[in-house]
Amino acid sequence: MTPPAVLASCLWRLLDNPILAKDLRAGFRRRRFYVAHTACVSVVGLAIALAAFIVAEGARESLTPDQVGGVLFWTFAIAQYFVVLLVFPAFACTSISEERVGQSYDLLITTDLRPWEIVVGKFLVALLHSSTFLLATVPLVCIAFLYGGVSPWAIAGAYAALGFVSVAVTVYGIYISAIARSTALAVILAYASVLVLAVASAALVAFCVEEWRDVRRELVEPILAMDLAWKLRGLGVAGWLVGSLFAYFFLLALNRLKPAGANTSTNVRVFFLVFSAVTILGGLGALVWYWPSTPPHGMAADWIARVGITVSAATLLVTSLLCLSGVMAFSTEFEPTSLRVLRARGRWAGPLLPLRVLYPGGASGSVLSLGWSLVLLSTVAWGLVQGLGLREVGVFMGARGWTAIPLSVAAVWTLLLLFSQTAVFMVRLTGSRVVARLLVVALVLLLFFVPLFGFVLGERSGGIAQGYFLCPPLVVADIWALQDVFDPRWHVGAPSLSAMEEAVSAEKLRLGDAWVPALEYRLRVEMAATGAPLAQAGPAAWGVLGLVLAAARLALEAARRLAAPVLAS
């Protein structure tokens, strides 16, 4: 067969997955789906109406309509980011455990379907299923387009970022659903992990935004200034790391579905061998290859090293945290299967014992990697403090806005981490489903309201752009797509509008000729004339329309249910 034919047949086999048809049918017919869908659209509608109002209010004096459009678009994109965080784990983390709980797992697993087909099928179903929620809120996002100022690149960037987060959350959810024995545990674990990751990355981005100009000068601008070849190289390395993380969870899920008897976890071991070899050898090779030459575009060598170590340490931290949460919830699940098989057959497992420490997802291995990543991170953090002079900022000075303080975010993160771990342990201890449900509700509320609260407070005290760091991937997309939205006025971090005025004047002084007074004047006049009323009425109306539509749907559903017995009799 020719390569295209092979590719086509592989693709066909992927899409001709029986699980796809069965689960999509069953899922879309369920009442749960309609209720969740309606609720989601209502909540997002409400949030968007609220956000639009706040933005318009704040924009009255300082923004042109196209700037309002840009800011609204990113605000709505953040709302969609929350849809992804809230909805995607729900479908993914129950997809395989549901089969177990519903006792259909044995029938499924004894068919001729290979474990990889089951995992891929479940993955595609969860992704498609959840994407309908995202799709349903797209019309609400389109409000932003009424104002203009949203470039195609911004749209592409935002949806690439959302797509990435969706796939990541779904892959991780599928892994959880493959190892979980009970739905409650799967749900708690998935939301707790997503919460921790979201808060952690928000904290990281908040940290960067707080010191945005420094980071930008030192780090972002050299990257932006790189030529295409270097950008592609960077993208390749990032793709390799992220792709490996996805593959790792995919393989772990697959490993759980394999017939237990002769399973020696070969694919996971081969994966780790290949991954370590390529990463270590590749890293060494790059070091040797590039060491004598000057770093690209004036980026200092120690900076490259710092960034490299930080990225790898952070990846390790994330991975080990995820694994450790898995170990804590399912302690009996993680002994290396090969060890177990050998022992069951009465053979000596000596040569495989080191595997216990290095085993992906194993308890001792997780603790080891967690400790190591912490050591790495604290070393690097010290380096960063030295390098950037961060002693001057944020944490160490007066507070400005709630979420803008990395220390507060770190505290919240630690609290939530403690909360989620305690939750898992308590459920294991009590085995109570009521406790589990309460905890899930509490977690979901926290997941939604903590950032929302911070978002609103951030807006009150520092300007809307501070809200970006609630959605870290969007910030990354933003660097590439919407650089002009980063007007210097957003970054002065002024506590009030009048203070912002002062700060703007200060910026004017600092920038001198770069600031065009005529332009500023024109903006003000335009805003006063058209921007504010439009900015308030338009989005608010759309948000209300969304709510009305949702309410109408609920009413229709209720009427249909009320009418059903009457019609039937």
Place this chain on the structure above:
Amino acid sequence: MIEVEGLSKRYEGLTAVRDLSFRVEAGDCFGFIGPNGAGKTTTIRILATLLEPTSGQVRVDGHDVLERPEEVRRVMGFMPDYYGVYPGVRVWEYLDFFAASFRVGRSRRRAVVDDVMALTDLAGLADRDVATLSKGMKQRLCLAKTLVNDPRVLILDEPAAGLDPRARIEIRTLIKELRAMGKTILISSHILTELSDICNRVGIIERGELRATGGVEEIRDRVRPRRTVVFRFVRGAPQAEALLRTHPQVDGVSSAGEECLRLTFDGAPEDLHRLIKVVVDAGLPLVGLEPEKYDLEDIFMDVTRGDLA
């Protein structure tokens, strides 16, 4: 077709199956009988590649369940004792899903699904949501599902549990049909009367150990070499009793109701003929002769009491 050698399964602190060995030949219908908790489901789940044995060898159609589980799954149709269906899926969609999962081609699938629905009498229910089916319909649906890949071996764990008498007879008829189609069947049950007319061989398991295997007749002869017959007279039962008691081949005579006698004697049919002749020659009005009902249920009671051990 199914070979089990020295199979043991230990759960923590409990040996559910101990050193089990038996064979099921191609075309056999093997009844796997035992009281609750005997280890039937454990054995069957090992056969179905869902559970690892602690020790021993199990082969289905020549494939080891540990080494080649995929091959075993391909030739086997498995029906567990408890299972769930997918709410929101229709009957034909459910069967279509399993047909597709067993790689029945798209073009053939329609015909295969129609065939198994006709065989299991589900054709009228094709568009019903599987979650709304009754227990009996669900059992038939699951049986239909096990047939979509045209398996050579059927492994059925208590297919008639929880069914009413009519549904039970329907399932039984269905299994007989399947056997006539040449399938090898292993079926477990503790409702024994059910198995006596569909199985040609049985294995009796108790507390994880196999107490007896063989044909129904064979086990019967081993367990009870003697026969019991009830003679019914118009009158004169007491005289007959006196007459028969002295007969050398008769082991015991007792009254079995008004003008009825229960006789226990050495098993051969000629002996029965001789006894009848004695009674008739004495001019006693014999009007009825009923061999005492003795089936798997009694064998089961005898065997599991430990009589054979």
